[in-house]
Amino acid sequence: YSYTPYTGSPELLGAIRAWYARCFGVELADENIVLLPGSKGGLSRVNLALADPGEVAILPDPAFPSYWSSALVAGLEAHRLVLEEERGWHPDLAKIPAEVARRARFILLNYPNNPTGAATTENFLAELLDWARRTGTLVVYDNAYQFITFDDYRPLSILSLPGAIEAAVEFHTFSKAYGMAGVRIAFAAGHPQAIAALKKIEVYYQAGIFAPSLAAAAVALNEGDRAVAEAVSLYAERREAVLSLLDGIGWPHEKPAGATYFWLKLPGEETDDVAFCRRLVEKTGVILTPGSAFGEAGRGRVRLSITQPRPVLERALGRMAEVLGRD
Numbered sequence: 089y090s091y092t093p094y095t096g097s098p099e100l101l102g103a104i105r106a107w108y109a110r111c112f113g114v115e116l117a118d119e120n121i122v123l124l125p126g127s128k129g130g131l132s133r134v135n136l137a138l139a140d141p142g143e144v145a146i147l148p149d150p151a152f153p154s155y156w157s158s159a160l161v162a163g164l165e166a167h168r169l170v171l172e173e174e175r176g177w178h179p180d181l182a183k184i185p186a187e188v189a190r191r192a193r194f195i196l197l198n199y200p201n202n203p204t205g206a207a208t209t210e211n212f213l214a215e216l217l218d219w220a221r222r223t224g225t226l227v228v229y230d231n232a233y234q235f236i237t238f239d240d241y242r243p244l245s246i247l248s249l250p251g252a253i254e255a256a257v258e259f260h261t262f263s264k265a266y267g268m269a270g271v272r273i274a275f276a277a278g279h280p281q282a283i284a285a286l287k288k289i290e291v292y293y294q295a296g297i298f299a300p301s302l303a304a305a306a307v308a309l310n311e312g313d314r315a316v317a318e319a320v321s322l323y324a325e326r327r328e329a330v331l332s333l334l335d336g337i338g339w340p341h342e343k344p345a346g347a348t349y350f351w352l353k354l355p356g357e358e359t360d361d362v363a364f365c366r367r368l369v370e371k372t373g374v375i376l377t378p379g380s381a382f383g384e385a386g387r388g389r390v391r392l393s394i395t396q397p398r399p400v401l402e403r404a405l406g407r408m409a410e411v412l413g414r415d
């Protein structure tokens with residue numbers, strides 16, 4: 089294999105343009121798109137591309153942890169924006185102090201959400217874009233779980249809202265709905281100057297993307313609709329199974345609206361999420377992620393992932409039931 093062009097492959101760029109138009113009614117040009125070897129790295133390099141050390145990034149809490157670690161490594165000041173349970177795990181944008189909004193270079197949000205399992209609405213996205221325009225802050229929208237929504241929630245692209253291309257950059261990965269996490273391929277789309285800045289940083293840090301990953305991604309976008317629909321219905325089945333297993337154990341829960349997670353309060357009298365998860369793995373071999381791994385706001389919660397097959401989930405919940413019953 090030789091190096092691939094830094095700009096990626098025309099086939100994949102064409103497939104992304106066609107996919108956005110087909111799935112979300114959004115017309116893009118190549119200047120609106122940057123290809124990435126995974127969205128974790130791309131989202132981390134946002135800090136270098138869009139801000140200078142000492143400038144402010146507004147980041148959610150709880151959140152996919154690398155938003156925070158990469159902003160701190162890049163020397164940014166991170167402003168903590170709490171996702172509120174009463175708002176369906178959305179932030180109250182009015183709580184962002186004017187002084188923070190004035191200094192912020194970008195606000196990062198992610199729906200369908202890791203770790204809360206929340207999905208968003210057009211109304212919230214419109215409110216977010218309105219706030220961003222008023223304050224001159226770029227929206228970085230991590231749409232990693234773009235098609236994984238349940239019930240009445242439908243897949244949304246922030247770029248489908250009027251004027252969003254001038255206010256937002258949206259990240260998509262092939263790791264989730266397309267089941268291609270190890271292929272390491274993703275892309276971001278939107279605001280042309282922000283995309284140009286991301287392309288420049290990618291050239292400093294990467295020497296192109298592995299050719300088979302580029303080819304596989306184009307095939308996934310062009311021919312993957314059915315596979316995605318199957319994956320989403322599999323997640324929906326697993327969600328139903330876990331809901332009834334949790335009911336069986338008597339562990340209170342909310343229904344995730346999207347993504348692949350349950351965001352559970354600690355059961356019974358438990359107060360320490362780390363100690364609880366440690367005890368659970370030692371006694372049962374079942375791993376839940378302590379909520380505090382996702383930020384201060386996650387304390388007292390645990391994240392249960394439904395990325396394993398249903399029989400594994402059933403076995404895991406069965407073992408948990410025994411331990412919770414015994415404790």
Ligand SMILES: Cc1ncc(COP(=O)(O)O)c(C=O)c1O
Binds near residue numbers: 126152232262274
């Ligand atoms: C919200 C969110 N964003 C980004 C990523 C990273 O995905 P990728 O495999 O593209 O690096 C993940 C992976 O878990 C995630 O949950």
